[in-house]
Structure formats: structure tokens, C-alpha cells
Amino acid sequence: MTSGWRHKAFAYGVTVPFAIVLAFPFFWMAVTSLKPEAQVYDPTKVWSFHPTLSSYGYLFHHTEYLQWIRNSTVVGLAVVLITLAVAVPAGYALARLSGRVGRSLGVGLFLTYLVPPTLLFLPLSRVIAQLHLSDRLWALILVYPSFTIPFAIWLLMGFFKAVPQELEDAALIDGCSRLGALVRVVLPVSVPGLITVVIFTFSLVINEFVYAITFISSATNRTLTVGVPTDLIRGDLYNWPGIMAAILLPSIPLALLYNAFLNRFITGFTGGAFR
């Protein structure tokens, strides 16, 4: 009994302080976002102030925030579609059809995920200019799959390997072609895995910063992660409550989605290699 008590004490004693430290910035962003602008810099008003939603109103009506959200969403959805179209067949082939060569190719493709945007943005900025895609969302839609595809193939390999081979064999015996078996048997049982890939691909796109700041130059074409740091921070007088609101609004739903699909993500992420 005592060991159970100590067990719990250790769990709470470690996790609660960490949770407080890691989550505190979000709490403080929320507090700041509710402050009237006049009281933001007042050090005596750390806790006591009259909460107001005016910074949220400012964000929606006086900035291009909604446009940036729309841009990020459009790019995100387009990239998710391209990624699925390319990564699902490849992930299936590498998991099921091609044995040892496929495993090496899978690892090789995944390693390209490690080649960072900070290494490729300079040559790509020239390519984008040559293609006359500068300052257009198409530039991002074209380039982002270069890191979402390796990532998605890796996750999908993990998920497809977890589908029992017997299910597929049964479909093949019943006269299905291999592609038919993929579409009618493997994909339907992999739906949770596919949703996981969609969510994490989308969030990779929302997070991207280096390409977006290099390729996009006009305020109306910016994505969320670039619009907020470039256009909401003007001169030396920042509207901190508005900026905090702009950070929190997309972060919270993303975090909830992340949390809901985290276990599946780990299965896929570690399953690709460690099985």
C-alpha cells in the first residue's frame, strides 16, 4: 500500500511542476489578451484589471488576421490532399510489397525529412522566382509536400504494417486485385491512421515559417505564422493583447487535436522503424 502511495507521489511531484512551467506561457497569454491596452504595461495590474474582449475585436476588424487564417487553411488543405495522393500508395508499397529494398527506400525517404528548409530556402527562392510563383500561395502548395510526404509515408508505413496480412490475403483469394485490396480492405481499416496523418500534416503546414517568410511578400498573401510576427508588430508600440489573442486562437484547437491523436501518432512514428 505504501508503495502505491509513493508511486503516486512521485508521479504528481514530477508532472505537476513541469505541467505548470510548460503551460504557464499560455496562461499568461490568455491573461494579457483580456487586458485593456492601457493597463498592459502597468506592473501593479498583474492580476487585477477589468477583462475585455476588445483585443479580439481589434484582431478581427482592424487587421488581416482572418485573411491569414484563410490562407493557412487553404494551403493546409491543398497540401494534405497532395500528400495523401502521393504518400498513401508509396506507404502501402513500401510496407507490403517490396521487402528489404522497400525498407531501405522507406528509411531513405524518411531521412530526406531531416534536410531542413533552412538549407533549401535559398535555391528554392530562385526556382520559385523563375516559375513566377513569388508571392503566391501556389509557391507554398508546391514546396510544402517536400517535407510532408516523407513524414506521411513514414507514419503510413507504420499503420499499414499493423494491418493483419490475413485480411488482405482473404481479399486476394476472393478475387480482388492488389489495388482493389488496398482500396476495399486496407484503407477502410486504416481510417484512424489516415486521420492521424491528415492532422499532423496539416499542423506541419500551419507551423511552417522559413519558406513562408521567404516566398511571400505582400500582407494579404501571408500565412498565419508569418503574418502575426511581421504585420502585427509595428514599430515600437506593440498591441500586446491583440498579439496574444492572435497566438492563442489557433494554438488551442491545434493542441486539442494533437492530444487526441497523439497515441496513434506515436504508434505510426515508432512503428515504421521499430517493428
Add this chain to the structure above:
Amino acid sequence: MRRRYVLERKGVLATLLTAPAVLFIGLLVGAPLGLAIYLSFTDAIAGSLSGKWIGLANYRSALNDPIFRSALWNTVVFTVISQAIVIVCAGLLAHALIRSFRGRWFIRFLILLPWAAPIALTAIGFLWFYDPQASIFTWFLIHLHLVDPANPPNWLGTPRAAMSSIITVQAWRILPFATVIFLAGISSIPQEVDDAAAIDGATGLKKFWYVSLPLQLPIAIVAVLFGIVFTATDMIVPYILTNGGPFNSTQVLTTYAFQTGINAGNIGEGAAIALFMLPLLAGVTIAMLFFARRAEVT
């Protein structure tokens, strides 16, 4: 009929299904990487795809540039210290979080927040927390009587404090990711191994050192290698918080490559600076292949 037969052959089908992915990656990762290497040997400037071939001049001028040399060193400091903090904290946190307790879901949610939220946005939040006049950190320290209210720290304005500040934010951001992967490593140890160790009389620290640690090490190392890559090759945190300042004290390879290649328009020189990341990436890749294989064997 014949066509269908061909599609049923594993090798043919596998090639067809992987071809689009290989092509896409080849065109958008392989080709630009090659172009980056080519550009680094030229004097290309913004507005032209090619420049005059100047051999190793860009590399030579980078190595003679004191700002570049301090950027190289700062990258090492930034990466090593932030990841050392991450390893220690994530190891501790994962061992606590693996246990089942009430409220675990909510605590895990709070712990994951820094990784789930877009870092380009949350880094701006820290710009506010580090504000010279209204920093919440300063407020805490004053109330704990650790800081003199007449002489508050300038978190991003002095070289040493600025480096510590960006390291803190980077560690804050990577810690949840490392914790999650460490957790996966711990829970991948089969219960039988645990039981067998217990029967053989291994307990507590001994069991941890001889049984649990070796088994979870490969996955943990993969997590650490990812953390190193995400830190050494990413520019978001330094770019937003300090943009290399004050006096280049937080200039890292990525921010300097951006300033040289995009802001100043010297594409060739910027590419050469960025390519100094390549040896690190190659090393990490080899290590990753080695440990992924080890993990598979165990």
C-alpha cells in the same frame, strides 16, 4: 487481362506506387540541395539563378568572417545546452508520466502545449514575456527578492542573457516532443522482460541500469537526434526573439544564412553558410540508421 497480370506482380506495382513520391522528393529536395551546393561555389546574387564560378571563395570568406565563426560556435552552444536540458527533464518526466494517476490526461495536455502550438507564434509570446518594461519573469523574480527592482534584467538586450533566453525557449519547445518519444521507448519494453528481470532479482536502480535503460536507449537516442536536428537547423526561435542580436551574440548559422542570402541578397555566400550544416546532418543520419537498426534487433 495481360495488363492486370502485370499489375499483380509485386515489383512492378511497388515501383509504380512509389514513383510519384520518389520523383517529388527528388525534384524538391534532391535538386535544390544540388543547386544549393552549386550556388555556394558562385557569386550569385538575388535576381539571378546562376553567378560566376568562384570556387571556394565563399567558404574562404565565411571562415575568415568573425561573425560567421561566432555563429558556428553559437549554434553549438544553443544546440548542446538546450538539448542537454531536454534530455534530463524528458527522462525524468517520462518516467513519472508512464504511471497511471488521476488527471493524467489533463496533465499530459498541458505538457504537450508547447510542442502542439505553432512555435513561430508562441515565440512572439516570449517576446512579450521578455519585455524590458513589463516582463512577467522579472515581476516574479522581484517578488521572490531575487532581483533588484531598480536594475531589472534585460532578457533579450544583453549578450549573455539573450543566449540564455533563447535556449530556454528552445528547450521549452522541444521538451514535450522528447518526453513523448521517451514514453514510447519505455512502454515498448515487453512486460515479460520486466517480470523476468524481477524474477532474476533485479530491482530498482539495478533493473533500470541493466534492463530498462539499454532497451529504451535506441528510441531515446532517435528522439535526441531529432531534437538536435530541429534545434541546430531551425531558425524560428532566434530569428523572432533576437534576430541574431545584440551584437551578433545569438547569431546562429541559420539566421546568418538568412540575413546574408535573403536580406543582403548574396545568395552564393548564404548557401555556403547554410551548407556548414551538412556535416552535422550527415553525422546524425548515420547515427540514426545505426540506432534504428539496433532498435529493430532488440
